[in-house]
Amino acid sequence: MTDSSLLIREAELLSSRGPTAICDVRIKDNVIDAIGELEAHPGDTVIDARGSLLIPGLHDHHAHLVSYAASLVSVPCGPPAVTNENELAETLNENPGHGWLRGTGYHESVLPNLDRGWLDSFGPDRPVRIQHRSGRLWIVNSAGLETIQEQSQILPDHERARLSDSKGLLYDVDELISDLTRSAPPPVDLASQQLARFGVTGINDMTPANDKATSDWFTTLQASGNLLQKVRLSGRPELTVCQTGDGLTIGETKVHLHDTSLPDIRALVALIFESHEQHRMVAVHCVTEVELVFALSAFRSAGSQWGDRIEHASVVPPKLIDQIRELELGIVTQPNFIFERGDAYLKDIPEAEHDFLYRCRSLIDAGIPVAFGTDMPFGHPDPWLAMRSAALRTTSSGHVLGIHERVSPEEALNMFLGELDAPFSPRVLTPGQTADCCLLDAPWHEIRNDFDSGHVRMTLKNGDVIYKSA
C-alpha cells in the first residue's frame, strides 16, 4: 500500500449477532485505520457502499488449492454436469488437445464399471485419467498407464507396482500421480482469482500430502502475486519445521482415515501425541461412522487438545455427539454437500441415517465448535453456496435433507469468518485489524435471504484490492 488511504463510505457492518450501524471505514497501511463517521482526507480513494454490507474476508477452512487449480483445466465426469454414459463420452471428447486429460468427480451413477477398456473404446486418443469423487481412485486408459509407467521408472518397485493395474484402476495413488505430473503445474493463479471473486481472503489447505515443497511453492506464488489468499497449511508432520510468514502459516497434522484400511490405532495415538508435543494440533478426516469412532478412540487415548479437529464429520450418530463434546474437538464440515450430493444421499443412504448427515444445528446446540470449509474441488468452491445449503438444507432438486440441522443465515456466514488458526470464533471488523474484507452490493437483510457470490463487489487482502466487480 502507498500513503493514500481508502475510505469506504456508509457500509453496513455486522456484529457477531447481526447488523450494527452504517459506518464509514478507513483503510490505511494495510489495516483498518478507523470506523465511524469519517471525513475524507485529501488523496483518499472513496468508495460509496450506499448501505451495503462490509464483512471480513471469507476463510475457507477446508480446501485443497492445488487440486482445485488442477480441476480448472480438467473436465467434470460426474453429477450434476455428467449423469450418464453418453454425456461422459461427449465430455471427454469435447476439447481437442495433447497430453493428459484429467477427469474429476466421477461417480458410479454415471456408468457403473468405468475402466480402462471403456476409456480406450469411447475416450479420446490421448492419456486420460479420471478421479472418483471420493478422491481415492484414479481410472486410467492404456495411453495413460503407458505414460505413467514411463515416468515412474525412477520409483522403487513397490511404488511402481501400485501404478499398474490391468483394468486401469489405481487406488490411493493421488500423491504418486501428482508427483509424476508435477512438471505441468496447475494454474493456481486462476484458482486464486476465482476465490477472490467469491470474497475469499484466506484458506486452510488440508491436503494430507502438504510438505515443505508445498510450503516453498506457495510462498513463491504469494511473493509473485499469483496466490492472492493467505494460506494456513496443514499436512505432514514434517511441516512443523517449515518457515512461516505473514501470508503462510502452518496448521494441523492432517490424518486421512479410510475405514477399509484403518491404520494401527497405536500408530495414530503416537502421531497425535507427537504432534501435541510439538505444539501442533491434529485434524482427522472422518466421513464414515467407523472412521469417527476410530478417531475418537485415538483422541481419547492420546489426549485431545483445544484446536484438534474432525474434518467433514459426514455421519454423526447421536450417541457420538457427547463424546465429541467431551473431547472438546472442533468440527469443520461441508453443508454444501447437502445441496451438491443430497439427492444421491436420499437414494443411497438408509432413511434412518439421513438425520446424521453433515449435521450443523445439533452440533452447535451441543456446544461443539463448528466451522465450514468447502472441500474444494471435491465440493463446489463457492462459500455462498455452502451458506445457502446450511441455511436451507435443500438438495439440488429441491428436496429437504436434515431440516433440524438448519442454521440461521447469521450463523452460516459466521462459519466462514473465523481466523485461519481459530476457525471457531468469527471475526468482526475492528480498527487495528488487518484489512482483509469483502464488500457486497446489498445490505444484510437482502443478502441473508439470497446467499450468492454475485453480490461480491470488492475483495481486499491486506488493504489491497484483489477483486473488483465490473
Ligand SMILES: [Zn+2]
Ligand atoms: Zn478434504
